[in-house]
Amino acid sequence: MCGIVGYVGKRDVVSVLFKGLTNLEYRGYDSAGMALRDDGEIKIYKTLGKLINLKNELEARKSELKHPTSGIGHIRWATHGSPSLVNAHPHTCSCGKLVIVHNGIIENYKELREELLKKGCTFRSQTDTETIAHLVADEYASAKNLETAVRNSVKKLQGAYAVCVMHKDVPDVIVGARKHAPMLVALGEDENFIASDTPAIIEYTKKTIYLEDNEIAVVTKDRVRITDIEGNEIIKKVEILPWEPAALSKQGYKHFMLKEIHEQPDVIRNVLNGKLYDIDSPIILNEVKIDKEILKKLNKIQIIACGTSLHAALSGKYLIEDFAGISVDVEASSEYIYRKTTTDESTLVIGVSQSGETADTITAIKQAKAKNSHVLIITNRPDSNMARLADSLIPVNAGIEVSVAATKSYSAQLISFYLLAIHLAEIKGTLNKEYLKSIKHELIKLPSKIEEVLSNVEPIKTCAKKFSSYKNFIFISRGINLSTAYEGALKLKEISYINATGYAAGELKHGPIAMLDETMPVLAILIPGGITYEKILSNCEEAKARNAKLIALTSSNDKNLESIFDVVIRIPEINEIISPAITCVPLQLLAYYIAEYLGKDVDQPRNLAKSVTVE
Ligand code: G6P
Numbered sequence: 001m002c003g004i005v006g007y008v009g010k011r012d013v014v015s016v017l018f019k020g021l022t023n024l025e026y027r028g029y030d031s032a033g034m035a036l037r038d039d040g041e042i043k044i045y046k047t048l049g050k051l052i053n054l055k056n057e058l059e060a061r062k063s064e065l066k067h068p069t070s071g072i073g074h075i076r077w078a079t080h081g082s083p084s085l086v087n088a089h090p091h092t093c094s095c096g097k098l099v100i101v102h103n104g105i106i107e108n109y110k111e112l113r114e115e116l117l118k119k120g121c122t123f124r125s126q127t128d129t130e131t132i133a134h135l136v137a138d139e140y141a142s143a144k145n146l147e148t149a150v151r152n153s154v155k156k157l158q159g160a161y162a163v164c165v166m167h168k169d170v171p172d173v174i175v176g177a178r179k180h181a182p183m184l185v186a187l188g189e190d191e192n193f194i195a196s197d198t199p200a201i202i203e204y205t206k207k208t209i210y211l212e213d214n215e216i217a218v219v220t221k222d223r224v225r226i227t228d229i230e231g232n233e234i235i236k237k238v239e240i241l242p243w244e245p246a247a248l249s250k251q252g253y254k255h256f257m258l259k260e261i262h263e264q265p266d267v268i269r270n271v272l273n274g275k276l277y278d279i280d281s282p283i284i285l286n287e288v289k290i291d292k293e294i295l296k297k298l299n300k301i302q303i304i305a306c307g308t309s310l311h312a313a314l315s316g317k318y319l320i321e322d323f324a325g326i327s328v329d330v331e332a333s334s335e336y337i338y339r340k341t342t343t344d345e346s347t348l349v350i351g352v353s354q355s356g357e358t359a360d361t362i363t364a365i366k367q368a369k370a371k372n373s374h375v376l377i378i379t380n381r382p383d384s385n386m387a388r389l390a391d392s393l394i395p396v397n398a399g400i401e402v403s404v405a406a407t408k409s410y411s412a413q414l415i416s417f418y419l420l421a422i423h424l425a426e427i428k429g430t431l432n433k434e435y436l437k438s439i440k441h442e443l444i445k446l447p448s449k450i451e452e453v454l455s456n457v458e459p460i461k462t463c464a465k466k467f468s469s470y471k472n473f474i475f476i477s478r479g480i481n482l483s484t485a486y487e488g489a490l491k492l493k494e495i496s497y498i499n500a501t502g503y504a505a506g507e508l509k510h511g512p513i514a515m516l517d518e519t520m521p522v523l524a525i526l527i528p529g530g531i532t533y534e535k536i537l538s539n540c541e542e543a544k545a546r547n548a549k550l551i552a553l554t555s556s557n558d559k560n561l562e563s564i565f566d567v568v569i570r571i572p573e574i575n576e577i578i579s580p581a582i583t584c585v586p587l588q589l590l591a592y593y594i595a596e597y598l599g600k601d602v603d604q605p606r607n608l609a610k611s612v613t614v615e
Helices: 013-027 049-060 109-118 129-143 146-154 254-262 264-272 292-297 308-323 357-369 383-388 407-428 435-456 458-469 479-497 506-508 533-544 580-597
Strands: 005-008 031-038 041-048 070-076 097-104 159-167 170-179 186-187 191-196 209-211 215-219 225-228 302-306 327-332 349-353 374-379 392-395 470-477 499-504 522-526 550-553 567-570
Touching: 005 013, 005 097, 005 159, 013 049, 013 070, 013 191, 031 097, 031 522, 041 049, 041 357, 070 097, 070 159, 070 170, 097 129, 097 357, 109 129, 129 146, 129 159, 146 159, 146 170, 146 225, 191 215, 209 567, 215 327, 254 264, 254 580, 264 435, 292 327, 292 407, 302 308, 302 357, 308 327, 308 349, 308 407, 308 479, 349 357, 349 383, 357 374, 357 383, 357 506, 374 407, 407 435, 407 580, 435 580, 458 567, 458 580, 470 479, 470 506, 470 533, 470 567, 479 499, 479 522, 479 580, 499 506, 522 533, 522 580, 533 550, 550 580
Parallel strands: 302 327, 302 349, 349 374, 374 392, 470 499, 470 522, 522 550, 550 567
Antiparallel strands: 005 070, 005 191, 031 041, 031 070, 097 159, 159 170, 170 215, 186 191, 186 209, 215 225
């Protein structure tokens, strides 16, 4: 959600904070702000809208700054209080000496606010964050120590928070604290950093310490002290980040999304590397830390995820049931956490998340752990909170994904599910050898087939141009590609704001067909050779009879398709069961080019955040 970065040290503080916020802009972008310690004062700068506005503001007012020595910065994705200048962070206490930035939601802020109002605090914003500023200032008045004041304050907070606090009377000290929201400290020479995520600091250091819930960090230029909620000092492990700063550059592409779409062949090679050697060898998935005898008897899996990861999970269900014959439920984390589930110690619970920080999924995972289930996490961030909760961890190694719309991480999750489903099938002996070989063969060929798609984007661009003015879309398919239809529709919605729905093709006639006419294009994913092709074709004929414009995404060479469909997008020949790993790519490109034609902000679509760390 919101992004936080704090810095104390020798470098140009404004540049460090600005660079850090730029690399966190995927987390939120309705307003931004900085508090800088300069010449004995704390100076605050805030602007509405994207980060560039803050840059311009700082540029215009740079004569006000002498030599800032520390600072905290924030990029906001509004939860409490509309996006406005007054609600932008940093927030201050009544006298303005204490400044704070916050990510999360304080659930008891109204009660705390009432108490603080009675004590004479002056509130200026509608945010829950401002309450923390007054609370810490109130505690500081008696404790006279910023660390203690923060500790006493966070004990009173309910909800989720990652906060950074500075005080005018405590020069060049940043106090950070977290609960249910990510925060890390990064170490340099004569400088230290604090941030909500690693991209904020990767340009400067790879040495990081991840804070756990209820830990408090006091960060100065040459020291980092971490304590628990009772004030006991903790010696934490320093981890070395695996990312390179180059991962955060567009490398010549117009948008991160386009770059990330094009990275998919290599991402898939990466995921397969070390796990799938050749068609004759079994899949090696040592990451699954469950005894083989237990896996043989496993008969219940639940997969929980949100957004795009949920769509990968739906493919995972199909694959595990098809290959290994194990019954799988898939549920949105936000639903799972508010009902009585049948999760128990014999259930394998799989959490899927690009960021590893999605609050709903983290809560769901914690609930599953409380029921003694084995928790397997599939994530792109082995350094995340979710990864730390895992009993088994499959890192998908897609590299940092910057664009808000997930693309390469989806492919990587999908391939991880193929490997897991085959692995389970091999342990259970549910697939015959020849079939296993053919699937592995297709998986090995996948990257080059995707390269073929990526080297011929013109038909997709043309289709995007032709359909960019339509206001509604339906994406249909059946079987293994139904989740691809959901994902294709989600991509289009997310970045072009066109109303798009993914629908089971056979369900079209049970309701949605009522909406079909020449203004509602129907995109069908249909792969020959399997069990669904002819059926989907019939569903398309039904749509055509209602004057709907038809787009086919297919590996068929049948020239007759041109007489049924207005546009045919062709992909290389592929086995139906493996096809979602290819069909997702033209759909990502279609969404991308439509958004481009419409002039939308592809990498940072309105109202969205890449990592949703509040429930
Ligand atoms: C947000 C993002 C989506 C993402 C979802 C789940 O809503 O905008 O793109 O799919 O969160 O995120 P996760 O990191 O758990 O996969």
